[in-house]
Amino acid sequence: MLLSNPQRVLVLALIFRIIIIVFLDDIRWSIHARIQKHLDQYPFISPKAAQVGTANATFLMLARNSEIEDVLHTLRQIETSFNHRFHYPYVFLNDVQFTPEFIARTTSAISSSASYGVVPTEHWNHPPEIDEERLQRGMKELADKGVDYGGSLPYRNMCRFNSGFFYRHELLQNYRYYWRIEPEVDFFCQIHDDPFQFMQDNNKIYGFTITLYEFEATIPTLWQATKEFTQLYPELLAESNALDFLSDDKGATYNLCHFWSNFEIADMNFWRSDTYRKFFDFLDAKGGFYYERWGDAPVHSIAAALFAPKEQLHFFNEIGYRHGTLQHCPQGEVFTKGQCQCSRRRNFDYDGYSCKPRYDRLFEQH
Ligand SMILES: Nc1nc2c(ncn2[C@@H]2O[C@H](COP(=O)(O)OP(=O)(O)OP(=O)(O)O)[C@@H](O)[C@H]2O)c(=O)[nH]1
Numbered sequence: 001m002l003l004s005n006p007q008r009v010l011v012l013a014l015i016f017r018i019i020i021i022v023f024l025d026d027i028r029w030s031i032h033a034r035i036q037k038h039l040d041q042y043p044f045i046s047p048k049a050a051q052v053g054t055a056n057a058t059f060l061m062l063a064r065n066s067e068i069e070d071v072l073h074t075l076r077q078i079e080t081s082f083n084h085r086f087h088y089p090y091v092f093l094n095d096v097q098f099t100p101e102f103i104a105r106t107t108s109a110i111s112s113s114a115s116y117g118v119v120p121t122e123h124w125n126h127p128p129e130i131d132e133e134r135l136q137r138g139m140k141e142l143a144d145k146g147v148d149y150g151g152s153l154p155y156r157n158m159c160r161f162n163s164g165f166f167y168r169h170e171l172l173q174n175y176r177y178y179w180r181i182e183p184e185v186d187f188f189c190q191i192h193d194d195p196f197q198f199m200q201d202n203n204k205i206y207g208f209t210i211t212l213y214e215f216e217a218t219i220p221t222l223w224q225a226t227k228e229f230t231q232l233y234p235e236l237l238a239e240s241n242a243l244d245f246l247s248d249d250k251g252a253t254y255n256l257c258h259f260w261s262n263f264e265i266a267d268m269n270f271w272r273s274d275t276y277r278k279f280f281d282f283l284d285a286k287g288g289f290y291y292e293r294w295g296d297a298p299v300h301s302i303a304a305a306l307f308a309p310k311e312q313l314h315f316f317n318e319i320g321y322r323h324g325t326l327q328h329c330p331q332g333e334v335f336t337k338g339q340c341q342c343s344r345r346r347n348f349d350y351d352g353y354s355c356k357p358r359y360d361r362l363f364e365q366h
């Protein structure tokens, strides 16, 4: 024996310690690797995002409690394609209180924070000036024609709210840009560049992905009301406006083209402007949101096309998007860069019912 008893104990203790350190380190590394793998699989919970969006912006969804499954579908789509990298907040609005279940499940589905609000009744229900009898007649007429939601009062409330009130909600006061999303929509591509930042950097006020014709039966007098308004306030028309997108005869008649508003990335300061406030109040006083069934899509589109220069509108080609049966699927390099999952053959851009050719022509003249 070279070592005495106490020395042997010391050496053994040292060896033991080395083993423990190496072993523990091993365990530490393996735990670390497992966490990393977990984070890679579920980028939503990654604490160190490569990028974080810094624009003054939020997602906005109006939804009913009963739509929870379709809402979750949309949230997974938007998180996977974009927001797990940018972490923009969400605002959820409803005409009644959201249930604890709706709040818990949506909060769990997102990588950022959310706030939940109720729409004030005076922003939702029809104003007292509306003639009850005429309203009932209007609803019956449209329902008899078989028009979608023709006989629905809640749908009319929703369209009027989305036209003239959402941007006044207290939960939206801290934001300038919003991205409107709806239950049960798809986002097909990886959105690498921040669309909000793009809006801000390029002074855009309205962005869209799909444009099409409106059902004339829902807006028989909307264009007449618009013409009355612009004759009253000709100075509000933007100099290089997009009238040719809305009309094929210099404004005499409306060609029914509009941006599909279930997707919108837009600047609320445009809706908050005196010009738009005047326009909305003028339309609202006509009662067409109720006696007819004016949609927020044609109302927003007409305003954006007439009261802003056409350079402030934007087609978001890189955002592959589906709502219902219509979808925009990027073509060519944009499809590849975005790793898009849509079928390139299913693309509405140049379908017979699309207004995209008219939009393109706005920027081709001279
Ligand atoms: N809270 C609430 N949300 C509503 C109501 N009606 C519509 N919405 C929401 O408003 C948006 C548009 O309504 P939809 O019923 O999808 O109407 P649409 O997109 O024109 O028609 P679809 O093709 O059927 O989807 C969706 O986000 C709905 O969740 C309502 O009465 N209450």
Ligand SMILES: *[C@@H]1O[C@H](CO)[C@@H](O)[C@H](O)[C@H]1NC(C)=O
Pocket: 056, 173, 174, 175, 176, 269
């Ligand atoms: C964001 O925009 C809103 C509306 O324009 C504005 O009131 C608010 O001050 C802005 N916030 C920041 C941080 O710029």
Ligand SMILES: [Mg+2]
Pocket: 182, 183, 262, 323
């Ligand atoms: Mg919808």
